[in-house]
Amino acid sequence: MSPSDDQSAFCGRANRVLSERLEIAPLTRPETELYLTDVEEFARALRLSEAPREPDPDVRVACDWLIEVGLRFDAASSPYGALWAIAELSTRRMIGRFGFKGEPIDGEAEICYGIDPAFRGRGFATEAIRALVDWGWTRRDLRGLVAETLKENAASRRVLTKCGFAVVGEERPDEDALFWRIERPRRS
DSSP, X not given: OOOOGGGOSSTTOTTOEEOSSEEEEEOOHHHHHHHHHOHHHHHHHTTOSSOOOOOOHHHHHHHHHHHXXXXXXXXTXXXXXXXXXXXXXXXXXXXXXXXXXXXXXXXXXXXXXXXXXXXXXXXXXXXXXXXXXXXXXXXXXXXXXXXXXXXXXXXXXXXXXXXXXXXXXXXXXXXXXXXXXXXXXXXX
16 A cells, blocks of 8 residues: 555655555654654644644653664664654554664564554554564564563553564563564565
């Protein structure tokens, strides 16, 4: 699927990912900073149909961390150091976020994601993660993806399971985190 320029918030961007209902793309550093400071102006700059929900504290911490550690925010050469926006194609609304927790180490990169509450329960997270996993397998530097979820987050556990991830362990029995992995399919 390829939306026309007037339907797309991210047309022409490097590493843009499309699925049936979604368009997903890494934001530049100025766009990320605008998202953190002025969602109305951010929406105008990206030609979104409406301003997204204000970033919650966890998103702010993650974005501040990306900025602080100086990850490149260069979507063309390194999509790992950027906040990715998830937009609904039919409405051009930003409905969630995706990111990597840094560059791949030994061929594996850790992912994080979130769908805004108003858009949950519609399969958007599963669709986004499937599309991004498929995109990941086009990259030579990735052989696996990992994720972390809270044990009580049943929705996230279902998303990762539907997308082919498997639980590979937990932090410690007294901790609340589960660790997941998916490996690049072997070619036959």
